[in-house]
Amino acid sequence: MNGTEAAIFDVFGTVVDWREGVAAEVARAFAAAGIEDDPHAVADAWRAEYQPALQRVRSGERPYERLDALHRENLEAVLSVRGHADRLDEAAMRDLARAWERLPAWPDSAPGIAAIRRGRLVATCSNGSIAMMARLARHAGVEWDAILGADVARAYKPDPAAYLRSAETLGLPPARVMMVAAHNDDLRAARALGFATGFVRRPTEHGPGQTTDLEPDEPWDVVADDLEAMAGALG
């Protein structure tokens, strides 16, 4: 890993705990509006709309639209399906749609990224927008050198453009950049393009019954239990 001059990070699941964070925001909004429902079930249902929405952009069915707008559309769909349509007013909807800017970091994320940053550039390579990622970083206490990913490429991972454009924007070839993620498919896409790869275990990203991404399913360049351990492995 000595030739690695930058590490670029998946964010949702890898750096922040989206499920607990979204559930807490849903619980708050629902309590204020007198809606009864299971906040974790709402968080899971909202997240379940995520990949299909991105896929409509990847496939060309619709032009690039920022994740902020997709999250809002998906929230409306989920509330409607669960019988809560029109129960939140516009201000509450707008606020809840931005729950993804207020997610908690995993405890090791801020110190781990700060340590990794000592030896290289660190940037996001998320499907979140720059607006969302900048605010989320502030909330989560993480300092990035740059916010890259979908919004600079106008393409959603695992579209190769999202990774390649991120490296190119830093002025680096993929071989000198490590993609860090808690998701095997994200790393598979990056490795196919020549990136170094770092896998971090996040065994409760999807809650206590998680069955996916518990272990690396390829020999990634670095495998670690958290981002502080990854910093130690990178040196």
Add this chain to the structure above:
Amino acid sequence: MNGTEAAIFDVFGTVVDWREGVAAEVARAFAAAGIEDDPHAVADAWRAEYQPALQRVRSGERPYERLDALHRENLEAVLSVRGHADRLDEAAMRDLARAWERLPAWPDSAPGIAAIRRGRLVATCSNGSIAMMARLARHAGVEWDAILGADVARAYKPDPAAYLRSAETLGLPPARVMMVAAHNDDLRAARALGFATGFVRRPTEHGPGQTTDLEPDEPWDVVADDLEAMAGALG
């Protein structure tokens, strides 16, 4: 200024002292290669190529090309005119062309921007590339929430797109964003688009004999002697 949710900053001259920084890098490279010349004169000559190079992009004469590449072209032209063609080898040329990533911040920049950041998002709105700005921020000890400007707009200030795309990338209308610069023309372009404006005096940006931008030539929303004073004025 209470409605301002973000401040976006010009960088060369406003946040960093490009003239002293470039002169120091030129002096170092020339000494290593045994070239005799006045480093400040070389810095001024290099900078004099800057606006004409950007203008060729703004006018459509050539497509968007990152400032990294333009700086390299301009350096070659300046060295050739001054009789130093082929005196620096490729490694030395590449290193000197990146002098703009290693410029010193004005003494108030890092603490001033950190203080301004307490109340709002802070981002660059420079003609420098993301690659250049990320490395320069590390060198200068400045923390940004996002790197915006030319490279996200693929347009050079004062092209309106460079300002408008920066605000839009933060999810904000221009009226909720303040442009901060040491240059009246930069603020004039931003104000015409609806941005708030902050002028900081940098009376030695161009050296001891500076005659331009010594004072605000319009009543900008905030005028300050340095960025710590600007933070105080913004509250």
